[in-house]
Amino acid sequence: MLPPEGVGRLKNASAIGGIGADGSMPRQMGVWTFRHLAEGLLRNIRRSGYSYDAAFRMYERSSGIDPTLRRTAYLAGRDFVSRYYTLVHAADSAGMRRDPRVLADLWIYYFGGGFLDEGERKRYSKKIARMAARGRLADLDELLDGLDRVGRISVELSYPRWLVNELVSAMGDEAAAMLRALNEEHRWLRVNLSLTDVDSAIEALRAEGLSVRKHERLEYMLRVVGYEGALSDLKAVAAGYVVPQDLGSALVAEELDEDDGILLDACSAPGGKAAIALMRRRSMILGCDLSRRRLAEESRLLRRWGLADHRLSLAVCDSTRLSLRRFDQSLLDAPCTNSGDVGRNPAVKLMLENRGIAARYARLQRALLRSVLRSTRELLVYSTCSILPEEGELIVQDLERAESRLGLPSGYWGVGNRIYPHIHDSGGFFVSRIRASAPAGAGRGSQLI
Structure with a gap:
């Protein structure tokens, strides 16, 4: 039986990587296309130490991606990589190997809804469940059962246990709030005051359909609100009027x-x-x-x-x-x-x-x-x-x-x-x-x- 969509503490941690179900993905991927992508991303990151964007571009060059699927593939792969430690724990709990293909299968089972063709995903998920040692996979909430505080944060928010342990020692309960926020992509633009002023930059961005908020102290820093597209594609960025900068x-x-x-x-x-x-x-x-x-x-x-x-x-x-x-x-x-x-x-x-x-x-x-x-x-x-x-x-x-x-x-x-x-x-x-x-x-x- 598949875990119900949109429920459970782990499912609700779905701001991992700053990805939300905003309904803007143009097409859903096939299961086999995703499995190949996930395996390629892990290989590129582990072997070469690439950033996610570099690993995705390398995969795209070597394997090709249907242009109509590119955005979906980028977001699905990003979510998969960000949930790595959750998936490793799920594999251990099910008595399965930590193989990249197994981790991809577990992501398909637990988190693939919205990214993948749903009919294909459900059929394939039944096969995945049968591969588990008990013939079934735990529900998402069950993955947290029996874990101590550090273990729960590590699995729910997908961070290595040693890192969570250090931060809990330094920050106490606040560590979980920080790590949850760190999973989100906070997008900012710096107004390039050598070429324009803040108000003109905001108007130029609004003309491109972008909503921004000025920082209360550094007015040249603009928080991007509700925009999921690539900032590098903006005309204002290409012209040098604003610069993506944290x-x-x-x-x-x-x-x-x-x-x-x-x-x-x-x-x-x-x-x-x-x-x-x-x-x-x-x-x-x-x-x-x-x-x-x-x-x-x-x-x-x-x-x-x-x-x-x-x-x-x-x-x-x-x-x-x-x-x-x-x-x-x-x-x-x-x-x-x-x-x-x-x-x-x-x-x-x-x-x-x-x-x-x-x-x-x-x-x-x-x-x-x-x-x-x-x-x-x-x-x-x-x-x-x-x-x-x-x-x-x-x-x-x-x-x-x-x-x-x-x-x-x-x-x-x-x-x-x-x-x-x-x-x-x-x-x-x-x-x-x-x-x-x-x-x-x-x-x-x-x-x-």
Whole structure:
């Protein structure tokens, strides 16, 4: 017997990946088409570490997708990837292998309604149920029976248990609210004030049928409301009048002091924070990045946004080994697990299956912070798009910190500050303003482990 559609705690968690049953999908997929897609997506993500969008494009190039099915395929695949840990638990509960095809079958059984041809799905689901060890599959709510608090959050919201355990230890009951909000895609547009003004940008978007809301503090940030299409297809985006950028990214850039001397942007690409810094400052900015390709893309984007500015210089350099003059301020938006970016890129969840990934990034973050602190006179703003304390609080806990310029909420255990998905309707970020010039006897970068 199939689980009834639209009921059950797991079914109601269906904002996973920001996908809702809005009735706008043009066609429903066949079961076999979906199985092939799901297997290809998992292969591309696991083998190559691709983002969801890159994995989908790679599958599309290699296997082809009927253009009339493309939107349905994209949304179905995204939902499948985002529910990975729920499906793994369902397979374990049914005595089935964690094989990609089995996980695809379980998604068809539990979550395929609305995406797949319903008659075909129901016929195939009967075969799936017979493959379970007991000859039947548990109802969705039964999958949560017998689990402790961490296990229930892990299965219901589809996150690795180790990550949920860390967040429950740091946040208590609030962890579930944050992870639920993180599953949603919070879509924001930054008005490019070098080419237009906020009101004109809003009018241009309305002409394309888009509804937006201004952020109460950063009026150049617009929240996209009720639009499921690709933002990159908008004429206003193509013209450079607005730029897709997460609110959290803008809040991080706003933590810099205004126009206080020369700024180092230590991991600059792809340039979103540098663009905001140029908007707020009159002084010079040096943007560094280890990747020549990413810097070239940043340069291209800045020109497109009308920001090919003499105040900004870009340089290929390793910010773990800086041998530059000391800058008045520095921004270090360090490479990280991107665990705060799950709503936009659900493939991150699969990368987090490896518990050691956060420790590897933390070593790099400490090396970057040591180096950039040595090159900074006054203030360093450190940030990561991560919800993990290893990449935030535990990195800066022994350094002298300044108050948040924007009054952002405290981080875990009162260390630094955080941008929370369930509070800010954004991705998850850690940010801390660090005093580079500590008082005599306090020590400096040597405080880092």
